[in-house]
Amino acid sequence: SSSKNEEKTYIIATDKTYPPFEMEDDSGKLVGVDMDLIRAIAKDQKFKIKINSLGFDAACTALESGEADGVIAGMSINDERKQKYDFSDPYYETGVSMGVAKNSGIKGYADLKGKTVVAKTSTAGLKYAQSIKDKYGFKLEVVEESTFMFEKVKSGEAAACFEDYPVLKYMVKTGQLNFDIPCGKESPANYGFAVLKGENKELLKKFNKGLAKLKKNGEYDKIVAKYE
Ligand code: GLN
Known part of the structure; x- marks a missing residue:
């Protein structure tokens, strides 16, 4: 007992x-x-x-x-x-940002027209991407894990991903992602x-x-x- x-x-x-x-x-x-x-x-x-x-x-x-x-x-x-x-x-403070491959030429959401964007299931990033999808005319693909999302952007299969800013920032800083974060932070929230x-x-x-x-x-x- x-x-x-x-x-x-x-x-x-x-x-x-x-x-x-x-x-x-x-x-x-x-x-x-x-x-x-x-x-x-x-x-x-x-x-x-x-x-x-x-x-x-x-x-x-x-x-x-x-x-x-x-x-x-x-x-x-x-x-x-x-x-x-x-x-x-x-x-911890967070927000959602767009991540793109360096030198992709994508500078803003308007550049996503006709392109494929990737986001992760059940996340704030996905929700934000869904909210602007029709306005900017992109296709949205949903994956299970952030790793899969980044792979698709790296390979060029997707033009951009939507992920939490602190994650993108850290992975860029540590050299794990050769990405740009051209826009600001959306949907501010806390963990x-x-x-x-x-x-x-x-x-x-x-x-x-x-x-x-x-x-x-x-x-x-x-x-x-x-x-x-
Ligand atoms: N912060 C985001 C959310 O809550 C993503 C969390 C995650 O992917 N682990 O939706």
């Missing part, structure tokens, strides 16, 4: 490769802002976690089916999701840790408590600075 002091284990679902929020280091360990944050919070708030790296849409599905207790996956807090999930306090609406209240409370503590003691800034 479990003793009172035994730490509870929560299953946390996340995206696959989503730099700098979740990604594998050289030794295959999952690192990144989200991963470091959830581990530091778990340590501080004395709970255990099991991280399942499923992909963004699959992480949401796992949460909704009860296979995961929480999701941390660079998930933007928005009203639509608030109908289904309870969110933590915001922990939040999510639980299913009305469920896992204690987990959400611990997340917020831990986050506040890490912000206060400088640990949060250290984690973010590590991936800048």
Whole structure:
């Protein structure tokens, strides 16, 4: 039988490769802002976690089916999701940007006319692309993972992708993408840790408590600075 002091284990679902929020280091360990944050919070708030790296849409599905207790996956807090999930306090600012291959000649959304644009299923980037698709006359292709999206832009199969600005910025900066980000940031939002609406209240409370503590003691800034 479990003793009172035994730490509870929560299953946390996340995206696959989503730099700098979740990604594998050289030794295959999952690192990144989200991963470091959830581990530091778990340590501080004395709970255990099991991280399942499923992909963004699959992480949401796992949460909704009860296979995961929480999701941390660079998930933007928005009203639509608030109908289904309870969110933590915001922990990172984001927005959606267009990514294009360097020297592609695409300088604005008007240059997308007649071209193929790629976005990732269930994301804010996809939602934004859908909202301007008819106005600018492009075709929209939807893929499961950011990696597939970037491959299509690299190969020229797609003229552009819509992805979170911090992800594009980091991957360009670290040389993982030879892309330009010609336009600004759309759909500003914040990332939040999510639980299913009305469920896992204690987990959400611990997340917020831990986050506040890490912000206060400088640990949060250290984690973010590590991936800048
Ligand atoms: N921030 C975006 C969203 O919430 C994308 C998240 C992701 O792809 N992991 O829709």
